[in-house]
Amino acid sequence: MSDLRDWAEQADLTDPLAWVRERFDLDDGVVYLDGNSLGALPRAVPARVAEVISHQxxxxxxxxxxxxxxxxxxQRIGDRIAPLVGARPGHVVVGDSTSVNVFRAVVSALRMTPGRTEVLVDATTFPTDGYITESAARMTGARVRAVRPEDxxxxxxxxxxxxxxxxxxxxxxxxxxxxxxxxxxxxAGARVLWDLSHSGGALPVELDRHRVDFAVGCTYKYLNGGPGAPAYLYVRPDLLPELDxxxxxxxxxxxxxxMEPRYRPAPGIARAxxxxxxxxxxLTLDAALDAWDGVDIAQVRxxxxxxxxxxxxxxxxLVPGRVRSVTPADxxxxxxxxxxxxxxxxVMKELIARGVVGDYRPPDILRFGFTPLYTRHVxxxxxxxxLAEVLS
Amino acid sequence: MSDLRDWAEQADLTDPLAWVRERFDLDDGVVYLDGNSLGALPRAVPARVAEVISHQxxxxxxxxxxxxxxxxxxQRIGDRIAPLVGARPGHVVVGDSTSVNVFRAVVSALRMTPGRTEVLVDATTFPTDGYITESAARMTGARVRAVRPEDxxxxxxxxxxxxxxxxxxxxxxxxxxxxxxxxxxxxAGARVLWDLSHSGGALPVELDRHRVDFAVGCTYKYLNGGPGAPAYLYVRPDLLPELDxxxxxxxxxxxxxxMEPRYRPAPGIARAxxxxxxxxxxLTLDAALDAWDGVDIAQVRxxxxxxxxxxxxxxxxLVPGRVRSVTPADxxxxxxxxxxxxxxxxVMKELIARGVVGDYRPPDILRFGFTPLYTRHVxxxxxxxxLAEVLS
Structure with a gap:
């Protein structure tokens, strides 16, 4: 145990991102490991939002x-997110929920591939993506099949x-x-839509490099944009002119x-x-993104x-044999x-009562998110x- | 002129809603007549939003x-809007933009009337309703025809x-x-969708009484919910169980x-x-709605x-012959x-420079909104x- 503590304290002392923690409003008595569900409040937010409301x-x-x-x-806030997901300015736009953006992207993609009518959906996805894809497919005459990513x-x-x-x-x-x-x-001549909700802001994403067609992501997890902060959509640069x-x-x-009676789409990413x-x-999200100023996403990873x-x-x-990690060790x-x-x-309820906040996902998962901007080894x-106390 | 001033001052003195103006943050030097585009800030909002951000x-x-x-x-905030539009609790929900709610309502309505494929759209509508209806019709095999409301x-x-x-x-x-x-x-056996963006909060609306099928409305005009505040959707009670x-x-x-793999809609208005x-x-909108506490919508009208x-x-x-009202006199x-x-x-730019804020709508309209909660006769x-100064 003291070996673990020594190791943790040493790792925190030499952490090149330790200074970023000061940008967040945290409690000493709580270990918050649910930033993958709702990121903690960046300290810059309250004053900025007050200014938006009272002055603007x-x-x-x-x-x-x-x-x-x-x-x-x-578009401006999309340009701030772009470098975190490996995109150039002008190809990411922020607005609406992730669900609505999945609908927008699936319909758009199906319209780009006339003659093909099957959508493969990650069988392990957060359910909303599957529900929305079913709806988009129903409206465009396509069909959906759930497959495991490895298949x-x-x-x-x-x-x-x-x-x-x-x-x-x-x-x-x-x-x-x-x-x-x-x-x-x-x-295979198909298009891909990546959901970055659990990777954007947690690790380097390289959308342009991999020539990804579409991506969506949420901003209230690792980007700390606040509850229900609007989602983002990425469209591959050469596909944007044909986005429908x-x-x-x-x-x-x-x-x-x-106020023209006929619809004409905007030329750039504003058409999304x-x-x-x-x-x-x-603008709450905009203020929250200041926490990323000067942060190297490679160090975050x-x-x-x-x-x-x-x-x-x-x-x-500390908890031998009572739990089993289902997260890859590599x-x-x-x-x-x-x-x-x-x-x-x-068990999760008890952890939360004792000041360790993670979350529960059915049927049997204790989930702990480690937001590198503000989580320490201690x-x-x-x-x-x-967890050892609770399970003993 | 002094007759007009006497009349205005007397009308303001006897105004049964005069006390409501104190609930808004206004400038003495500005006449704000654009509350039909963006309602003024209710004084309750800054502290409530600060509490949401810093504490919640x-x-x-x-x-x-x-x-x-x-x-x-x-749903809770929908229930607060319900009495302003003549609906019972449980049939109004707040979220997404008006555009997204028009899409949702048009598709839902078309699914309720199989075998009928024409949508009539108000030719005088704010353009987004027409654009969105075209898109919804395209996806459901319907066609759209623009007609004047009187026709x-x-x-x-x-x-x-x-x-x-x-x-x-x-x-x-x-x-x-x-x-x-x-x-x-x-x-005629058809359904109706009313857009209440310019009536909700300005006058009594009686959705239940008229058995309206669907309604949408925006909350940042006469409801003062803040820039881009989320829209609301109403569904007629007996139609809700079949809403798709x-x-x-x-x-x-x-x-x-x-986290079920299959979609099952919620039983109530949450399915929207x-x-x-x-x-x-x-929650900014929620705080803003406090400005309506104790206000009688009949007096507002x-x-x-x-x-x-x-x-x-x-x-x-004061401005004889230089302008012509296109608003009904009755x-x-x-x-x-x-x-x-x-x-x-x-002309509108010059009015704004002189502290009278309305807006311009193409091709030749000066638009002045009179928000009864905070606008005075003076x-x-x-x-x-x-306006007379500017045009002289």
Whole structure:
């Protein structure tokens, strides 16, 4: 035990990202390992949102659409997320929920591949992606088949239009090989849509490099954008001019203030917008992204691997035999550790009551997220210690 | 002129809603007549949003989904809007943009009327409703025809599935007869979708009484919910059990935390939700709705008619012959006055520079919104005086 503590304290002392923790509002008495569900509050947010409300809305009112940059905020904030997911400016836009963006991307992709009518959906996905894909397929005359990500290369066929994959499995934390799977999908003449909800902000993502067609992601997990913060959509640069998306609201129009009776899509990524954006939530996210200033995503990944490896080691030493990690032990994992456990729901409630906040996922998973921007090795140790207490 | 001032001051002194103005953060030097585009800031909002951010997100974090009522907020806030639009609790839900809700409602309505394939769309509508309806029709094999609201009864046919109408014309301020038009649509066996963006919060709306099938509305105009505040959707009580909407995100599932592989819609109005709601924007709206506590919507309508009538009188006396009102002089108007004017765009810029904030709508409209909760008769007079200066 003291070996583990020495190791944790030493690792925290030499952590090149230790300074970033100060950018977050945390409690000393709580070990928060649920940043993969709702990121902690960045300290810059309250004052910035107060300014948006009291000055931009309260004083400038309607003028803020131009003078405070509200109108372009979805593209501008997309450009701030772009480097974290390996995209160039102009190809990421923020707005609506992840679910709505999955709908938009699936319909758009199916329209790009006429004659092909099958969509393969990651059978391990967070359910909303599957529900929405079923709905989009129903409306476009396609059909959906659920396959495990590892089976995708074998299941691709001449009728496959699109494959929807999760970069990191929300349940197990398994990280899939974006380059290899995208290459396999493209070899079959199909398109790929990656859901980055559990990888964006946790590890380097290389959308442009792998020539990914579409990606969506949520901003309230590792990007700390606040509860229900709007999602983002990426469209591959050469596909953007042909993007034909179904939510043709006025903000996606080439001349939104022209009030033209006919629809004409905007030339750039604004064509993936829809209605009036939820400005207060959007600018909360904007303020939250300041926590990334000067942060190297490669260092984030190194720290993430170190934290998750150390947590598994602590669990192995302190909680032997009572739980079993279902997260890959090699580097094919995201920034979480999922432990299979009898009575997992009850155990998680007890952990939370004792100040260790993770979450429960059915049927038997204790899920612990390690947000590298603010989680320390001593937090990982404390979580394992409390888990040992609860299970003893 | 002094007659007008005496009249204005007397009307403000006897205004039964005068006390509500104190609930808003306004500038003495500005006459804000653009609350029909972005409502002014209610004073209750900044402290409430600060509490949501610093305590609910900052301290409770993930626990707020249950402990702070985040999960049910879309239905709970829908129940607060329900009495303003003549609906019972449980039939209004808040979330997503108006555009996304139009898509949701049009697709749902078309699915309820199999065999009918024509949608009539108000030719005078704010363009997004038309763009979105075209997209929804394309995806469901329907076709769209634009008709003027007054021609709807004559244009209805056996193939009409749905009619989309605006309660108040965003350009002219014309108020349409919801009861008569809904009755005509129902007589033809079709469904109606009303867009309440320019009537909700400005006058009594009676959705249940008129047996309206679907309604959508925006909350950042007369409801003062903040920039891009989420929209609402109403579904007629007896239609709700058969609602089959296309944005089948996890929040619309009967057991959202069960992570079931198959989609099953929630039993109540939650089935019209989609993805994770934008909580900061949603709870900003919640705080803003406090401005309605104790306010009688019938008095709101009386004051609205008085303000708009008085403004037209001021314009007639002070700006003779230079502008022409295109807003109905009888009670078939909403809470705005639209003046046709040469060089309207330039004139509006000059008005704004002199502290009278309305807006310009192509091709030649000066638009002035009169939000009864905070606009005074002296504001209407001042606006007419400054307009006379600008045009002289």
């Amino acid at each position: 809305w309260g004083r400038l009112r309607i003028r803020s659409w131009s003078e405070s940059g509200w109108w372009d905020a979805p 995708v290369p074998a299941e691709l066929g001449p009728d496959t239009a699109l494959v929807l994959l999760n970069h990191v499995d929300y349940r197990t934390g398994r990280l899939w090989d974006m380059g290899a799977l995208t290459g396999a999908v493209h070899s 998306q179904p939510l043709t609201g006025w903000c996606s129009h080439a001349d939104p203030f022209g 917008r829809a209605g009036t954006p939820e400005i207060i939530s959007l 190194q720290k993430s691997l170190a934290l998750t490896e150390f947590f598994v080691r602590c669990v192995d030493e 580097e094919s994992r995201g920034s979480q550790v999922s432990l299979s456990c009898v009575d997992a729901e009850t 937090d990982a140790l404390r979580a394992a210690e409390v | 997100w900052g301290r409770l974090r993930i626990r707020s989904w249950s402990e702070s009522g985040w999960w049910d907020a879309p 709807v009864p004559a244009e209805l046919g056996p193939d009409t599935a749905l009619v989309l109408l605006n309660h108040v014309d965003y350009r002219t301020g014309r108020l349409w007869d919801m009861g008569a038009l809904t009755g005509a649509v129902h007589s 909407q296309p944005l089948t995100g996890w929040c619309s599932h009967a057991d959202p935390f069960g 939700r989609a993805g994770t709601p934008e909580i900061i924007s949603l 009386q004051k609205s008619l008085a303000l708009t009538e008085f403004f037209v009188r001021c314009v007639d006396e 009670e078939s108007r909403g809470s705005q006055v639209s003046l046709s004017c040469v060089d309207a765009e330039t 504001d209407a007079l001042r606006a007419a005086e400054v």
